[in-house]
Amino acid sequence: MQVIVDLAKCQDHGQCAIAAPVVFQMEEGRLVFDGNPDASQRVEVEEAADVCPVQAILIED
Template sequence: MLNVTVDLDVCQNHGQCVFAAPDVFRLDDSGHLVYVASPDAELRDDVEEAADVCPLQAIRVEG
């Protein structure tokens, strides 16, 4: 099972993850990050890319 966590205390809502994995990450109407904590395994490459491009390295991928 793929698990995603974002340290929302570190995240500054730059949105780079949204571009890398739009099926998992999005910005809400207030501009704050919302994400799917247990996305489908086939999205692993996109999620790992999102973690790599996060300027603050706030995203963790496990599983």
């Protein structure tokens, strides 16, 4: 699984970090993320993509 975040679109709301804190974190007000998380994180990453207010998260297999 590959996680892609359109950082030009991302507005750092942090909803993804709440939904999937192992994959997404807010550091100094900016999003950082693991682009190749373990497959065991899929449900959380899908939830993070769903709750993103600007739909900036894409998941590829």
